[in-house]
Amino acid sequence: xxxxxxxxxxxxxxxxxxxxxxxxxxxxxxxxxxxxxxxxxxxxxxxxxxxxxxxxxxxxxxxxxxxxxxxxxxxxxxxxxxxxxxxxxxxxxxxxxxxxxxxxxxxxxxxxxxxxxxxxxxxxxxxxxxxxxxxxxxxxxxxxxxxxxxxxxxxxxxxxxxxxxxxxxxxxxxxxxxxxxxxxxxxxxxxxxxxxxxxxxxxxxxxxxxxxxxxxxxxxxxxxxxxxxxxxxxxxxxxxxxxxxxxxxxxxxxxxxxxxxxxxxxxxxxxxxxxxxxxxxxxxxxxxxxxxxxxxxxxxxxxxxxxxxxxxxxxxxxxxxxxxxxxxxxx
Ligand SMILES: [Zn+2]
Numbered sequence: 001x002x003x004x005x006x007x008x009x010x011x012x013x014x015x016x017x018x019x020x021x022x023x024x025x026x027x028x029x030x031x032x033x034x035x036x037x038x039x040x041x042x043x044x045x046x047x048x049x050x051x052x053x054x055x056x057x058x059x060x061x062x063x064x065x066x067x068x069x070x071x072x073x074x075x076x077x078x079x080x081x082x083x084x085x086x087x088x089x090x091x092x093x094x095x096x097x098x099x100x101x102x103x104x105x106x107x108x109x110x111x112x113x114x115x116x117x118x119x120x121x122x123x124x125x126x127x128x129x130x131x132x133x134x135x136x137x138x139x140x141x142x143x144x145x146x147x148x149x150x151x152x153x154x155x156x157x158x159x160x161x162x163x164x165x166x167x168x169x170x171x172x173x174x175x176x177x178x179x180x181x182x183x184x185x186x187x188x189x190x191x192x193x194x195x196x197x198x199x200x201x202x203x204x205x206x207x208x209x210x211x212x213x214x215x216x217x218x219x220x221x222x223x224x225x226x227x228x229x230x231x232x233x234x235x236x237x238x239x240x241x242x243x244x245x246x247x248x249x250x251x252x253x254x255x256x257x258x259x260x261x262x263x264x265x266x267x268x269x270x271x272x273x274x275x276x277x278x279x280x281x282x283x284x285x286x287x288x289x290x291x292x293x294x295x296x297x298x299x300x301x302x303x304x305x306x307x308x309x310x311x312x313x314x315x316x317x318x319x320x321x322x323x324x325x326x327x328x329x330x331x
Contacts, residue, residue: 014109017100021112024120029067029095029102031058036068038083041090049091059101061115067095067102075108136219137168143213143226147283147311156205156233158327160282160312162197163226169215174198176211180228199312205235244317244324246273246294252315256329259310263303263328267317272296278316279303280325287313305330 002023008015033046047058047066054062068085075097076082081104085093097108101116112120124130144164148154161174175182176189188209189200203209213226249268257263263279272295279288288303303315308330315326 012106014100014106017109021101021116021120025123026101026112026116026120027059028070029059029064029099030070031060033058033068034070036070036083036085039086042066042068042085042087044088046088048089049085049087049093059116061113061119063113063115064099064101065096066093067099069095069103072103072105073097074105079108137217138220139166139168139215139217139223141167142224143215145213145226145229146309147281148229148231149283150229150231152231152283153234154231154284155236155238156203156207157201157237159200159203159231159233160197161200161211162282162311163213165196166215166223168217168220169196169223170194170217171215172196173214173216174211175213176200176203176209178207178209180210180230182210182212182228197311203233205233205237208232238314238325244319244322246271246319246321247317247324250315250317250324250326252326252328255327256331257305259305259308259330261305263305263315265301265315265326267294267299267301269294269296269299273319273321276316276318277301277303278318279308280314280316281308282312282314 002016002019004015004019031047033042036042045057046068047054049066051062051066058064058066066085066087069081069083073081073083079097080094081097083094085095087093095102097104098110100109100112102109143166146164147160147162172193174189174191174193175187177183178186178188188202189198191198208230209232210228210230212228215223246269247267248270251266253264253266254261272293275292275294277290277292278286281287287308292301310331311329313328313330315328317324
């Protein structure tokens with residue numbers, strides 16, 4: 001991977017070109033030369049002005065010219081350095097600034113030499129980089145956020161985020177922030193995701209949060225952020241509601257559970273009871289509700305799923321003596 005700062009990635013900038021050169025094995029044109037004082041003789045193992053040792057000194061290429069400048073430099077109107085160079089033999093020369101692997105400024109640089117290009121192609125071939133099957137499809141559609149709903153109050157200990165899969169996206173940058181303008185220091189979640197949902201367990205009660213998503217793929221990272229979503233955590237936690245006196249055990253037989261296949265769970269109760277069995281979506285909506293008379297011992301309960309969307313749900317059991325919830329994922 002090659003990463004450069006945004007300031008190095010301007011249309012007229014050549015830093016990315018230089019760093020990609022390194023990525024494909026290119027050395028600097030000045031090779032091992034360093035701390036050169038203009039007008040002094042170069043060392044014996046530095047590239048000579050006449051190129052006689054070009055294959056074994058400098059960058060090892062013979063169509064790039066000698067260069068001893070290992071600090072940034074500006075070229076003159078002829079594209080040459082104003083720093084008078086002398087090689088080991090006393091030959092005088094001026095390095096050329098066109099080479100992307102020199103330290104000449106951006107406006108001096110043009111293109112790689114033929115030998116450099118051939119060497120980079122060889123490197124790409126040897127690493128299998130010429131047979132990439134990366135999708136270059138741009139991401140055009142906007143993100144449609146589905147949970148939590150705008151302005152919703154959620155439990156604080158578990159908040160489920162979801163949005164529709166965006167065409168051509170293979171991943172998403174996901175952010176939750178305390179501020180509506182997404183100030184970096186107030187980020188509370190910042191993830192690169194390969195799925196179009198996320199569950200946060202790290203939010204605090206009675207707090208307003210803002211969240212957004214940016215879709216991307218291997219070759220396209222320019223999609224806009226989604227609109228900002230907002231929600232507030234309440235002072236209630238899902239985990240605190242798990243007190244149902246009659247319940248000894250609950251076993252979910254399929255979790256995650258495929259949509260189309262029934263949710264199927266076994267209850268063991270220590271006394272007969274009337275239970276309200278509900279399935280609740282992550283945005284708090286009851287999508288299924290049934291009263292069940294449960295006798296002492298074991299009972300199997302099933303809920304159809306064909307009408308439901310993928311996501312996180314809660315199986316909720318309520319009696320006069322409390323409530324119990326279990327998370328279940330539908331996919
Ligand atoms: Zn470099």
